[in-house]
Amino acid sequence: MNRKTALAAAVAAALTLGTAALATSQNVALASAATQSGAGFQAMSTVGRQAALDQAAKDAPAVAKQLGLGPDERLVAKDVLVEQDGARHVRYDRTYRGLPVVGGDLVVHRAKNGAITSTTWAHDGAIKGVAGVTPKLSAQDASKTAERSAKHVKQARTTNLDTSQLVVWAVGKVPVLAYRNTVTGAGDAGANSREAVLVDAASGAVLDQYEVNPEIGGTGNGVNVGQVTLETSQGGSGYTLTDALHGSTVVYDSYNSPQSNPAQNARTFSKSTNSWGNGSTSSRESAAVDASYGLAKTWDFYKNTFNRSGIRNDGRGAPAYVHVDNQLLNAFYDDSCFCMSFGDGSSQNGNIPLTALDVSGHEMSHGVTAATANLNYSGESGGLNEATSDIFGTMVEFSAGNSTDPGDYYIGEKLNMGNGYLRRMDNPAADGSSLACYSSRAGQVDVHYSSGIANHFFYLTAEGTGAKTIGGLPHNGTPCNGDSFSGIGKDKAAAVWYRALTTYMTSTTNYSSARTATLQAAADLYGANSQERYIVSKAWAAVSLGTALPDPGGSTSSPSPSPSGSPTGNPNPGNALTNGDFEQGATGWTQSANDITNSNQQTPHGGSWYAWMMGYGSAATETLSQNSIAVPATGSPKLTFWLKVTTQESGSTAYDTLKVNVNGATLATYSNANASAGYVQKTVDLSAFRGQTVNLQFAGQEDAYLSTVFLLDDVSVG
Template identity: 50%
Template sequence: MATGALVAVTALLAVGVQAGTGAAAAPHRNTPAPHAAPAAGALPAKLSPSQRAELLRTAHATTDATARRLQLGAQEKLAVKDVEQDADGTVHTRYERTYQGLPVLGGDLVVHTAKGGAVKGVTKATRGALKVASVTPKVAPAAAEAKAVSASRTLGAKKADAQTPRKVIWAADGTPVLAYETVVGGTQDDGTPNQLHVITDATTGKKLFQYQGIENGIGKSEYSGQVTLGSSGSAPSFTLTDTARGNHRTYNLNHGSSGTGSLFTNATDTWGDGTPSNPETAAVDAAYGAQETWDYYKNVHGRTGIRGDGVGAYSRVHYGNSYVNAFWDDSCFCMTYGDGQGNNKPLTALDVAGHEMSHGVTAATAGLEYSGESGGLNEATSDIFGTAVEFYANNPADPGDYLIGEKIDINGDGTPLRYMDKPSKDGASADYWSSDVGNLDVHYSSGVANHFFYLLSEGSGPKDIGGVHYDSPTYDNQPVPGIGRANAEKIWFKALTQYMNANTDYAGARTATLQAAADLFGQGSATYNTVADTWAAVNVGSRTTPGGGDSVFESTAKVAIPDRGAAITSPIAVSRGGQAPGALKVTVDISHAFRGDLVIDLLAPDGTAYRLKNASAWDSAADVKTTYTVNASAKAASGTWKLRVQDVYAGDAGTLNGWKLTF
C-alpha cells in the first residue's frame, strides 16, 4: 500500500562532511531521564539486517507449520510480512493471509513466540473463521472498475484511470466476502498522485470500503540552519548518497511529476545556500530529515531502515509547480516534496521527513488503513514519530515541541498546523473520542491519539516546555501524570509493530498500548495504569481508579479457545496488598458463536476455583461480554489470578479477547 502525509517545518542550509567519507558527525543530544525503566526483556533487540533476515528466513520456512499450529483452515495460507525480536528472545512475527490463493484484506495476524518456541499469544485483525461460499464472482470486473473510477472522480480526482481489479477476500468488516480491489490512478485535484483503493463486493457489486493510498496535507516551509550531511564521492564529483544509512539518495524532479529525477551532484561537498532559488537547498532539508529519521529509529527502537532490512528509501524534491504538499509513496519507497506557493517555500523539513518516513514504517508493520479510525491512528502515528524525530535531532534552529508545522505559517498568522496538547485549537481536530470521530478527515480524527500521546508524555494541565506554553485538558476533568516522552515513544512503537493491525480502531489502540506497557513495565504497574487512565482522559475506556479507590488489573492477550478441547488459562499478576474484596469484579470478553459451550472459572493464586459460568445447551447467544462478581475476601489479593475457559461441546471455536479484575 502506498502511504504518505504532510507535515512541514523549515528548510536547512547544509555543509557536507569531509570529502569521500560519507559519514555524518553525530550532533549532541539531550535525552531526558525516563519516568520508569522498561523491563529489559521486553525492549526490542537491536537486530542487524542479517539477523533480521535470518529471522525472516526461518519464519518463511515454517509458515505451513505455523498455520497448522494456529488451526487455520485447509484453504488458508500465511505469508510473512515483518518480524520483531525482544531482548529476552520473544519473537513477534507478522503474517498476511491468503484464502484459496486470494489475498485476505483484514486477515493479518501477529504470532508472539517465546525464546523456546512456545506460542505466547496471537493478535488477529479478524476473529472469526475464514469461510467463503464461493470464490467465483457474480459481478464482472468491469463493473467494479467503473464503480471505483466513479468513486475517485467524486472525490475530485483528475485523469482517473483504474488498474485491472484483483479478486480478494474482504474480511475487515467481520464476515468474509469475495470482493474486488481496484486501484485508481491519475492525480488528485491539487496535483497529488492518486491511488484510491476501492473494495467492491464481487457478488452484489456494492462498494464496501475505500481508502487513499497516498495521504497528504498542506503546508509551507522556511529554512532553519546549517547541518552536517552524509554524502559520497570526492572532488569534483560528490553526490547526495548517504552510504551510512542504506544508500539513501536525494533526487531533483525539476518540477516534473513522474520518474525518479536526477541525483544531486556537486563539485564540492557544500550543498545549498539557504535560499529557495538554489535547488540544492530543498535537497539539504530532505537528506537531513531522512538521516535524522533513520538514526532515530535505529538508535531508539533498534529498527535499521523503514522495513528493518537496512535499505534506505530515497527522496525527490521540486515536485510539480507551486505544489503545496508532500507525501510518502510506498510503491516507490520514496518521499516527495513540493516547492510550496510560487515555488518559494519548499515543503522539506525535519519533522516532514519524520512524519513521511513513519508512514512507511506503519505500512511495513501494522498497515493501518488510511480511512476511519485506523486512518486517524495512521496519521497520528506519523505526527507522534515526526515529533519524536524533532526532539531526537535536538537542532537549536528547530527545537522539539508538540506543535505540528509550527514554523510554516500555513494560516498566515503564525499559528501551527496542529496542536498535540489540545488538538481542537486548530478548529477541526478532535480532542476526545466519540462515536462519529471515524467520519472525520484522518488529519482531524488523529487528534484523539495525538492528545493521548501528549498527555502520556507530559501529563495534563498548564506547563511550559522548551519555551512553549501548553495547557492540556482531560475528558473527565481528572488529572493524569505522564510517564515521560521516551517511555511513551517506546510504548507506541511496540504497540504499532507488535499488536496493531490494518483495522485497529481507538479501542484496539488502547488494548495494543496496554499490552505493550505490560510487556515493558509490568501488568498492573504504575506506568501500565497511567496508560489506561490516559486513554480514559481522551474518552477511550475507563480509569483504573474510578471513584479514587478501585484498582484494575487487566490482560489484553488474546488466547484461542479450541473447539471441545482442553481448558485454556490466562494469567493476571496482581500487585495489591491486603485481602481480595467481597465483591471482586471479573470482566470477561470472549468471542464465540455459541456461548452455551463454555465453562468459565476464576482461579485464585492458591488454586481455589470460583465458577463464573456453566455450560448450557439453552444458552444459544453469541459471545461472553460480562462482568461477574465474586466473594474472594478469604484470599490474599496479591499473586497470579487466572481465568480458565473450556469449550465442552463440539461445533465452534472461540477467542478470549481479554479480561480484567477490579479490586
C-alpha cells in the same frame, strides 16, 4: 450483496515535515518487568533479521495448520521482533488462492522455547464464505465503478499507472472477493491526486475508498533551517546526495514528475563541490538539503531508540524525491515504490516546499507503520496511522536537537500556516476540526482529524496535564474528564507506543484495541502494577476512552470517570447473568456462531469484548443464549442491554431483526429500522417472570439482501 464495511487497507500514507544540512561521506510479557531499552527488543543485524524471517517462512505452513487456517490460505512472513529473553513476535500477511487478503494479517507470539502463546488477528480465524476467485464483475467494469464513485478526487479517471487488483476483502465479518482500484483526479493534494476504491467483485458495491497519497492538510514554511551537516558520497569528479551511513538513502530532483510516478523525470543531485543549497527556494538544492537531513535524523532516532535499522528494519534506505509535481501541497510515503515524495507547496502557502524536519519524520514513520501494523488508512485505524506519524515525527524533532527547530508538540509549526501550526498534540481541537476526545463518530471523520485523539493521549501520557512551555511554545494538556496527573516522559511514552504498534496492533486496530495494546505494552516494559501503566490508563480515560486502573501506589485518588455512555466492564454489580459484559469471552453463553468477540472491526460499548450478531448481507440466522437465570423475586426486575444497529437497508420496513426471547416468548424485537450512530440502552420488563428461573435468547435473522449488524454489550438482569 455483502455487508457494508467501514475500514480500508492503506497502500500508502501521507508524510509530514523536515530540516536542512551540508557536509560529506494476546500477549507475551518480558521475563523482567524492569525498564527495557529499544522498547524491549534485541538489536538485530540485517543478516540476523533475514535468518529469523527465513525461519518464520519455514514455520508458516505448520503455523497455519495450528491456527486452523484453510487449505487455500498461505502465511507470508513479514517481520520478526525478538525479546531480550528470546521470546519473539512473528508478523504474517495472508493470501487466499494466491490473492492478497486485505485485513488478513496477524501476529504470532512465541515464548522463548518456541511455543505459540497467543495470536493477534486482524480478521479472526480462517477465511470462510469466499465462493471462488473468479469475479463476476470485469476489471473494466470495476474501474468504471471506481471512477464514478470516487469521493476524494474530482473528474476521476484511470491512467496507465493506475491499477485494478483482485483481493480478498476480509475487513468485515464475511470476507468477499473484491477489486482494489486506483483512480486519478483533482484533489486536495493537487491535480494528480490518487484514490483507492474497493469494489465488490460480485455485486459491484463500493466497499471502501481512501486517498492513496493523502494530503497532510497543511503546507511548509521556508527551507532555511540553519547550517547543518549532511552525509554525502563522492564518486568520479564530484558528490551526490547519497547517504551511505543511512541505508544509502538517495535524494533525487523529481523535476516535477507526477506524484503517481515521481521517478519519471528524476535526476540525482550532483556537483563538483560539497556545499549544498543557499537556504532559499532559488536553489533547487535547498529542499533536497532539508529532506536529506530530516531523513537521516529520522533514521538515527529509530536506530538509537528502538534498535530499528531503517523503515523495514533491513538496513535499506528508501529513495526520496523533491520538487514533485506542480503546485503540490503535499508530502507522502508510498509503500508500492518504497519511496518518499515532497512537493514544493502552492500559492496557498507562498510556494514553500514541504520539507520540514517533523514532516520527514512523519512521512518516514508512515513507512514504519506500513512495515509493521500496516494500519488501514480509513476509519479509526486511519486516525491511528496518522497519529503514529505525528507521534514519531515529533520525537524525531526532539531527538534531532536542532536549535533552529527545537522539539515541541506542535505539528508543522515551521510551515506557513495561518494559525501557526498544522496540528497540536496538546490541544488538538484548537484547529477547529481535530477531535481531542473519543466519540462514536471517530471513524467517520477525516483521519487527520481523528488522529487528534491518539495525539492527545500521547501528549498527556508524556507530559501530563496543565500549562507549560516546550520548545518556546505554549502547551496546555487539557483532559476531557477534568482529571489532573503527571506524565511519564516522552521517551517512555514513545517506547510504549512503538511496542504496541509493532507487537500488538494489526491493520484493523481501532481505538479501543489501541488502548488494550498500549496497556499490554506498558505492562511488558514496566510491569503490570507499574506507575507507567497506570498513567497510560489515566491518559486514555482523559481522552474519553475507558476508565483508569487503580493507582498502584495506593493513593486515595479515585479513577478517572468514564465518558458518558461508555463505561468499562459490567455496569451492574447485581447482575443475575454470568459474564454479562462478555469480558470473559463466551463464558456462561451459548452461541450458534462466534458472535462473542474482541475483534477490532467493531467497537465495544465498554471493555474489549462484545457480541456481534448478523451482518452477512445474505439469508442467515444466529442465536446467543444463557440459561438458568434467576430473575429477582422482588421489585420490578428488568433486562437491560446496550444495542448498536448499523445497516445497509433504508426506510422503516423491518427486513432484518433481532428478537429478545425469554422462555421461548418474544418480549422485544429490534430491526434495521432501529439503526443508530452509537450504542443505545434498551430495557425489557421481566415482571411477569419475577422469582422464576428463565432462559434468555437473542435471535437474529437476516434476509437475502443488504446487511444489518446488531452489536450487544453490557447485558444485565436485575
